[in-house]
Amino acid sequence: MEHKSTGDLTKAMLGKSSLDSYLRENEPFFADYSVAELLTGLYEKKSISKAALARAAGMSEVYLHQVFSGRRNPSRDRLICLCIGLEASLEEIQELLKHAALAPLYPRLKRDSIICHGILHHASLAEINDRLFAENEKTLF
Numbered sequence: 001m002e003h004k005s006t007g008d009l010t011k012a013m014l015g016k017s018s019l020d021s022y023l024r025e026n027e028p029f030f031a032d033y034s035v036a037e038l039l040t041g042l043y044e045k046k047s048i049s050k051a052a053l054a055r056a057a058g059m060s061e062v063y064l065h066q067v068f069s070g071r072r073n074p075s076r077d078r079l080i081c082l083c084i085g086l087e088a089s090l091e092e093i094q095e096l097l098k099h100a101a102l103a104p105l106y107p108r109l110k111r112d113s114i115i116c117h118g119i120l121h122h123a124s125l126a127e128i129n130d131r132l133f134a135e136n137e138k139t140l141f
Contacts, residue, residue, distance in 0.1 A: 003029070004026065004029040009026060009029060012025070012026060013026075031099055033099070034070055035067070035070075035073055035074070035079070035096070035099070035100045036067065036068055036069065036070035037070075038096050038099055038100070039067065039068060039082060039096070040068060042083070042086055042088055042092060042096070043068070043086060046086050046087065048085075048086065050064055050065070050068070053082070053085045053086065054085075055085075056084070056085035056086075056124070056125065057078075057081040057082045057084065057085030057086075057125065058081055058085075058125050058126075058140070058141045059078065059081065059082075059141070064082075067082070073100070074100075075102075076097065076100075076102040076103060077140045077141065078141070079096065079097065079100060079102065080093065080097075080105075080115060080140060081125055081140050081141055083096060083119075084118075084119065084124075084125045084128065084140075085125065087122070088119075089119075090105070090116060090119050090120055093105065093119065105119075110135065110137060111132065111135075111137040111138060114128065114131050114132055114135060114137060115128060115132070115140070118131065125140065125141075128140065129141070
């Protein structure tokens with residue numbers, strides 16, 4: 001199957017006056033996976049138990065299992081906490097945020113810059129939260 005980038009889809013959308021025809025012609029190229037599926041894919045690449053992940057992400061095991069089963073959709077901050085617990089790369093986190101229809105981390109925002117810096121330098125969630133607190137920014141949890 002042919003692949004269409006986001007840019008290709010945008011061009012196709014701009015070139016169509018009919019939304020219906022655009023949607024029909026591009027249906028196979030729309031993302032159709034859940035946050036739970038994306039997180040599971042990321043989790044399977046890592047060697048961490050779900051109990052250890054829950055501790056590293058600062059959340060209960062019950063909440064974590066609800067997220068992985070698809071019964072709960074995490075907020076942006078909770079999803080970032082999960083990704084930090086999984087030691088995901090900044091690129092993986094940005095992709096997951098976009099697919100979850102959440103705002104990606106934006107370096108022009110001081111809070112997001114602190115979070116990005118922590119991720120890039122493999123800081124723990126506690127270290128990132130400490131720095132956010134020290135800078136008078138909202139902590140991740």
